[in-house]
Structures are given as C-alpha cells and as structure tokens.
Amino acid sequence: MIKLWIIVLTATAINGVSRVQVKRQFVDPFLESDSVLVDSYNDSILVRDPLSDWFAGIFTTTTRKPPMGEIPKDCKPCQCGVPNDHTRIVGGMETKERYLPWMGLLTYNYRFYCGCTLITDRYALTAAHCVKGFQPRYIRVHLLEHDVKHLRNDTIRGVVGFIIHNQYDPNSYNCDIALIKLDKPLEFRDPLRPVCLPDFKKSFMGMDGIVTGWGATRENGPLAEKLQEVKVPILSNAQCKESKYGPNRITENMMCAGYKEGGKDSCQGDSGGPMHVLTAFGVYQQVGIVSWGQGCARPDYPGVYTRVNRFRSWIVRNTADSCRCEND
Numbered sequence: 001m002i003k004l005w006i007i008v009l010t011a012t013a014i015n016g017v018s019r020v021q022v023k024r025q026f027v028d029p030f031l032e033s034d035s036v037l038v039d040s041y042n043d044s045i046l047v048r049d050p051l052s053d054w055f056a057g058i059f060t061t062t063t064r065k066p067p068m069g070e071i072p073k074d075c076k077p078c079q080c081g082v083p084n085d086h087t088r089i090v091g092g093m094e095t096k097e098r099y100l101p102w103m104g105l106l107t108y109n110y111r112f113y114c115g116c117t118l119i120t121d122r123y124a125l126t127a128a129h130c131v132k133g134f135q136p137r138y139i140r141v142h143l144l145e146h147d148v149k150h151l152r153n154d155t156i157r158g159v160v161g162f163i164i165h166n167q168y169d170p171n172s173y174n175c176d177i178a179l180i181k182l183d184k185p186l187e188f189r190d191p192l193r194p195v196c197l198p199d200f201k202k203s204f205m206g207m208d209g210i211v212t213g214w215g216a217t218r219e220n221g222p223l224a225e226k227l228q229e230v231k232v233p234i235l236s237n238a239q240c241k242e243s244k245y246g247p248n249r250i251t252e253n254m255m256c257a258g259y260k261e262g263g264k265d266s267c268q269g270d271s272g273g274p275m276h277v278l279t280a281f282g283v284y285q286q287v288g289i290v291s292w293g294q295g296c297a298r299p300d301y302p303g304v305y306t307r308v309n310r311f312r313s314w315i316v317r318n319t320a321d322s323c324r325c326e327n328d
Contacts, residue, residue: 075323078188081196081283102195115273122322124180126272128168158183176291198285198309205236209257215270219296232257258302265297
C-alpha cells in the first residue's frame with residue numbers, strides 16, 4: 001500500500017515518498033489555506049498554509065460559476081479539429097509549429113503550469129486540479145504558442161472564472177474536468193481553431209491516443225521547451241483495472257492509455273492538456289484530459305485521463321453562451 005506523508009509547508013526542505021502524481025508543474029500557485037497540492041517532483045502531498053500577510057486576499061475560493069451571458073446570434077462558420085499543415089525545421093528536427101491550433105497553456109503570474117484546449121470562442125477545457133483554488137485574475141490562457149521559453153503572447157486572454165464539475169473529487173481525481181471562461185471572445189480564423197469534442201458513446205479502446213503538452217520528457221526531468229507529442233494505445237477500463245492500479249481506483253469517468261512495459265506517457269506539466277484521436281476524416285477529437293498517474297511511463301502504470309465524452313452534455317450546457325463550430 002502506498003504511504004502518504006502530509007507535510008505542512010514551511011521554510012524547511014521538503015522530503016516525500018512515492019505516491020499518485022498529479023501531472024502538473026508546481027509553480028507556487030497561492031492556493032487556499034486548506035487546499036491540497038501534489039508536488040510533481042517529490043510526489044508528496046503538500047498542505048498549503050499562508051506564510052505571511054503578503055498572501056492576504058489571495059487565499060479565497062475561486063470555484064464560483066461565472067455568469068452565463070446571452071446565447072450568441074452572430075456566430076461565423078468554422079471547422080473544429082482541423083490541424084494546420086505548415087511545418088518548420090528547428091534545430092535539425094522537424095516540429096510542427098501551430099499544427100494543433102487549439103492547444104493552449106496556462107500561466108499563473110506568467111509562469112507556465114498546466115495545459116488546456118480551446119473548445120469554443122469563449123471557453124477552454126482543462127483539468128479541475130489545474131484551477132481548483134486558484135484566483136482567475138492571476139491566470140492567463142496563451143494560444144498559438146510553441147516554445148514556452150519564448151512566448152509570443154500575440155494570442156492571450158485573461159480569465160473571468162472557472163466552471164468546475166460539482167462532483168470533482170480531489171482525492172480520487174474523479175470528474176477531473178473544468179471549463180475556463182475567457183475575458184473576451186476569440187475570432188476563429190487561420191491559424192486559430194478549436195478542437196472537436198468526442199463522439200458520445202465510443203470507448204476509443206485500441207485507438208492511438210495522441211497526447212500533447214510541454215511537460216517533462218521523463219519522470220522528474222525538466223520541462224520540454226517546445227510542444228511535444230506522444231502516441232499511446234488507449235486501453236479499455238477493464239484492462240486498466242488489471243494494471244497495478246487495481247480494480248477500485250479507475251472510475252467510468254476515467255480512461256487509461258499507455259504501454260504495459262511503460263516508456264511513453266504524459267508527465268509533470270502536461271496536466272489539463274489533451275489526449276486526441278484522429279478520425280478517418282483527418283479531424284482531431286479530444287477524448288481525454290491529462291489527469292494523474294503513478295510517476296511517468298512506469299511499467300504497468302498507464303497514464304490516467306478524464307474521459308471527455310462522459311461530460312459532453314455538461315460541456316455543451318455550460319458553454320451555451322459561446323460560439324461552437326458546426327462540425328462539432
């Protein structure tokens with residue numbers, strides 16, 4: 001059984017033991033005084049506590065649903081899930097810059113910490129653990145970025161608020177899904193487009209999951225500077241429950257992807273980002289949200305993702321005041 005150490009944050013060094021890992025980059029996010037954060041580098045649970053009066057006014061609840069605006073009547077035609085086809089040679093290796101134009105990154109006080117995806121002209125999709133307890137005014141959504149060390153900042157939005165699923169459980173990471181409402185709408189024109197939501201009833205078992213993010217390329221390693229992509233096979237939930245996670249930790253709101261021998265996986269810093277599938281028509285659908293896992297790419301510990309099609313109706317209902325693409 002995995003041992004958990006609860007550590008009150010002090011000025012002393014922090015030591016921990018291996019445990020389930022939320023795959024986000026730790027950036028000192030000024031959480032609520034009773035919020036829990038999993039440190040992505042030592043796998044310990046940290047109970048955050050105010051350190052001084054300097055934090056006054058920052059430790060507040062931020063999960064209240066932002067007001068719903070009017071249903072837009074002037075939405076322009078657009079296509080979701082269509083990648084850009086131009087590439088660029090960087091450092092001798094071919095990388096596809098802005099290839100996935102819905103891919104976003106979240107910064108807190110302008111420091112990268114999680115991924116997200118654009119799903120309408122006014123909303124981004126991410127993991128609940130990426131925004132639970134955070135203050136919207138300190139968060140920015142950056143789009144059409146490729147290199148986190150050299151952000152263009154030409155497509156950036158502030159945040160009005162979050163919509164976190166009311167059944168989100170920070171202990172089990174069940175229903176680890178949230179919507180981010182942007183401070184003003186975006187216009188869909190080349191190269192900017194949203195990702196498509198997945199088909200309702202598919203399990204996607206056996207398909208290649210395409211995971212993208214700026215997370216570490218190995219466990220406890222440094223973050224990737226440029227957007228990375230990894231393909232991993234999507235497992236059935238029955239297969240996932242036969243892994244070392246056992247039968248009780250994987251819910252129907254989760255999905256797993258990875259190789260039994262390990263070696264490829266999402267990792268620290270990828271949290272909130274997408275796992276896609278590519279349809280026969282060349283369209284990308286987001287089927288998963290990077291959520292949690294035991295380390296990164298360990299044998300018989302596949303990555304665990306929020307199963308997006310379980311929440312499709314919830315997403316559509318809560319983004320009704322924004323413009324969607326007609327093929328979504």
